[in-house]
Amino acid sequence: LTHRFSKNIFRTKELFACRTVQMLGSGIVLGLIFHNLKDDLEGARERVGLFAFILTFLLTSTIEALPIFLQEREILMKETSSGSYRVSSYAVANGLVYLPFLLILAILFSVPVYWLAGLNPNFMAFLQFLLLIWLILYTANSVVVCFSALVPNFIVGNSVISGVMGSFFLFSGYFISKREIPSYWIFMHYISLFKYPFEGFLINEFSESSKCLEYGLGKCLMTEEGLLKEERYGEANKWRNVVIMLSFVLLYRCISYVILRCRCSQRSFKTALA
Known part of the structure; x- marks a missing residue:
């Protein structure tokens, strides 16, 4: 089955080629738009905007694979019934x-956008960024499968996937902070697929950094790490967010399995009756 699925991916040349070019091209374009971001408050805001756009782009760009999964579902139902x-x-x-x-798509996207935009120059930070991109793509893939x-x-x-993704983005913490979300909507913040990678990007970029973002009266008013503390994001959350993202992947895959089962x-039962 794995071999067959692999052949199906490469046989769908239009989707495979377009997806590859899309990821590489968008990575280069984004990197050029946000080229060499400054280490000040304005640069920090632009970084946050870049991360928000990356999340929106990656989590909503996998819907084109939906027809393939729908077609596979019909084949699955026929073959399992036999x-x-x-x-x-x-x-x-x-x-x-x-x-x-x-992973290939994640590398094609991450390499140009990360280094052209001038994000955290630490190589381990780049690997963390790549891991987050890979998990975002896999999470989006799992949602579409589900x-x-x-x-x-x-x-x-x-329509359903677009609506769900839009709702998740709204409650990610980018448009409205967790503290301002009404209590009866706070659950949406915690189940949002955008929340955890968004926090991961911010922690990866700004943690353990003493760079000053804003000066006033001859002294530093805001550092990058201070910005994280203001939003209550800590280094301890870095791997917690990764684990939660993996949990989302497993959850959506399990739900998909239960529904398909x-x-x-039901189809086997109808076939037996016929």
């Missing part, structure tokens, strides 16, 4: 085969 393989085998193979492909198992067609799926069981 006993060719189990749904669990499909779910595992589908989850594994996209990892190297998404909803492709749930929705009846592409039109409904596109129910669909296939």
Whole structure:
């Protein structure tokens, strides 16, 4: 199954080529737009804006794969009803085969945007950034897989995914801080797919940095690390955010498996009755 999925990815030349060019091109363009950001308060704001755009772009740009997953679902239901393989085998193979492909896309995007924009020059910080990009792409892929198992067609799926992603971005902490979100909406902040990578980007960029962002009366009024403390982001949250992102991946993959299992069981039951 893994081999078959790999061949399907490379056979879909338009999607594979367009996705590759899209990631490389957008990385270069973003890097040139945000070229060599300054180490001041304005530069910090621009970095935050860059991170917010990266999240929006990456989490919403995988919807084009929805028709492929919908087509695979129909094939899966036919083949599992005939006993060719189990749904669990499909779910595992589908989850594994996209990892190297998404890693390639993450590298193509991360290298130009990171170094052209002049983000944290520490190489370990770059690797952390690359890891976050990879996880963002894999999370988005998992969300599309989940909803492709749930929705009846592409039109409904596109609308639902767009609405969900928009809601998650609204409660990410970029537009309105956690402290200002009404208590009856705070749960959306914690289940937002944007919250944890966004915090991860900020921590990776500004933690353990004594660079002064703003001067006044001959002294430093705000450092990069002080900016993080003001938003209550700490170094301890760096790996916690990674773990939570992985948990989201597993959650959406498990939900997808359960839905597909129910669909296939229902189809097998109808076939047996017929």
